[in-house]
Amino acid sequence: MDTSTELERIWREEWGRLLALLVGRFRRLDLAEDALADAFEAAARSWRADGIPTNPAAWLLTSARRRALDRLRAEAVAARTVPLLIVDARTQDEAHRAMADPGDAPCELADERLRLAFLCAHPALAPEAAAALTLRMVLGVSTADLARLFLVAEPTMAARLTRARKKLAVAGVSFALPAPERLASRVAVLGTVAYLAFTAGYAPGSGPDVVRVELAGEAIRLTRLLRSLLASSTGGAPVTATGLDPLLALMLLQHSRRDARVDADGGLVLLPAQDRGRWRSDEIAEGLGLLRMIEPSRLDPQGYQLWLQAAIAAEHARATTPSATDWPRIAELYAALDRHTEGSPVVRLARAVAVAEANGPLAGLELLAGLDQALPSSHRVPGVRAELLARAGLATEAASAYEQAIALCGNDAERRHLIAQRAKLGG
Amino acid sequence: MKYLILIAYPPDGWSKASPEQQQRWMADHGRFHDTVGSAILGGEALAGPDTATTMRHVAGKPVLTDGPFAETAEMIGGFYLVEAPDLDTVTGWCEILPDGYSLEIRPCITVDLPD
Amino acid sequence: MATYVIFLPGDENAWAAATPEERKQGYAAHAEFARQLQARGHQIVGGAELTHSREATVVRRSPSGEGTLITDGPFAETAEQITGFYLIESDDRADLLDICADLVMAGETVELRETTETTDTTREPAGSPS
Secondary structure, three states, rough: HHHHHHHHHHHHHHHHHHHHHHHHHOHHHHHHHHHHHHHHHHHHHHHHOOOOOOOOHHHHHHHHHHHHHHHHHHHHHHHOOOOOOOHHHHHHHHHHHHHOOOOOOOOOOOOHHHHHHHOOOOOOOOOHHHHHHHHHHHHHHOHHHHHHHHOOOHHHHHHHHHHHHHHHHHEEEEEEOHHHHHHHHHHHHHHHHHHHHHHHHOOOOOOOOOOOOHHHHHHHHHHHHHHHHHHHOOOOOHHHOOOOHHHHHHHHHHHHHHHEOOOOOOOEOOHOOHHHHHHHHHHHHHHHHHHHHHHHHHHHEEEEHHHHHHHHHHHHOOOOOHHOOOOHHHHHHHHHHHHHHHOHHHHHHHHHHHHHEEEEEHHHHOOOHHHHHHHOOOOOOHHHHHHHHHOOHHHHHHHHHHHHHHHHHEHHHHHHHHHHHHHHHHO | OOEEEEEEEEHHHHHHHHHHHHHHHHHHHHHHHHHHHHHHEEEEEOOOHHHHHEEEEEEOEEEEOOOOOOOOEEEEEEEEEOOOOOOHHHHHOOOOOOOEEEEEEEEOOOOOOOO | OOEEEEEEOOOOHHOOOOHHHHHHHHHHHHHHHHHHHOOOEEEEEEEEOOOHHHHHHHEEEOOOOOEEEEEOOOOOOOEEEEEEEEEEOOOOOHHHHHHHHHHHOOOEEEOEEEOOOOOOOOOOOOOOOO
């Protein structure tokens, strides 16, 4: 077996679980993380020479534990001032037990990933810091990759992670599952964090890529993992196990179109022009299946909002051709979302597009009123207006709206699209 | 751990409230005291910001000005100092306090005051 | 006898970047402050040094009106943040301010606030919401 492929697989599957055990034992995120990363590096060298051990996870845990202890001894004096995470005695004992003889009970290493996720996606952290930290800790996404995915320099991302780790310890966030009465609201925070990572990957405001597929994919992986961990740890209690369903459905349905959103030259392909044969039908089926199982009236406000968005994505996914799209139904869902988000300008803009499809460009243009003030730096408002004006046959007005949109647009692929559209006017 | 809960609210919040509303808020503080009990290490209600005096070092002298150090939409109107095992315990207690507050929870560093 | 709160607002980043020597001087000024208070008949009855405001957590009523919303803090993005406080019993406000002046000369900013008597039910409790 190829060592590096196998290591990569183990990293993906075991990182979060092993890290959680180390955090339970050593009560320090930085120490646990460095020790585990070092252990993986050591594994890359040693396994290549000696072959892959029979129990790779146990090997890694033992190696990481030894490295953490070495490091603690080396920093003995300075470490006294390092704030420790609050970990209850039982969790510490379990971590000790798992580490004492990891080879003996290979399948029994406790799964503390949920605890780790609730720790990292704590509302005391700013959402963007929580999102990066959760991807780093639970999934093992490297700092360099996080920097690239969130469009910041690597030192900036490293500093953001360091500050977040420190805050969790200094502010006294405990490495524990939330109290039952708070479980629902904390699951909602997990969802927010996963969705933030997803949207950061899906609709970058600037930069060369239309979609950073990997980040969106990692967000889906996180949501799936959390959902299954919640279901097994709470016996599928309604509020927790289903709390992430609308989110996962929405992500799957949007993500299923990723291959069709970008053309061969990296240009943006809008929904009507997409080759629907390139949509991932398995993901669509899974998303639609999830949606069928959701009872929207039982969702909390955040869940209901996600459900509305997922229902809109589902309407698009169901249409085999653009002309088969049920625009009146989509306009209806957007109207509900508009009410629910109390006039969010982004939602209003999307609603205007749907209404234009259902009732004509003039009806859509009416809904754009006031949006320029609400979103002064967005290229999307003039972009949509330009398109609707063009469809209404008002080429001069459309051209000037395109100019405005092109001037504001920061995404290379989208700007190319706008320029191409303007060129088509009157042509 | 020791935490300071800073309580902030709009300056005219209390004076504009109805007697019933004021009663309810008092009752909320009563419930906070009942629930948190001996974990409350201290707590004070502050007189209005018009009674505040701020002193700064300006050009080699201590200079007095009227009013609080920062002009903010919400003023600090009081605080509780509590002892708690973790942050979630404190945010749980905060939910008992009147719902118009903005509460800032700050962990304390232990200061050894000389005798 | 009245109870006063002394808030210590300041530039947290300057303190975080302070050298060990500067920190020692800072703590010495507070030790001297405490000595002066005691010698001149004021009593420190409480106080704490606070962690950096980025370690703060804010609890507010959620926008939907139901339940609370927990976010990262602080609640006000002001240039100066409260770095600590003293609770002092005193019957000589003027002398208390004189002692504060020494602390101010050592680099602190001080906000002096009176507390309300909690036994007097005609006044506000520990904070009153809108």
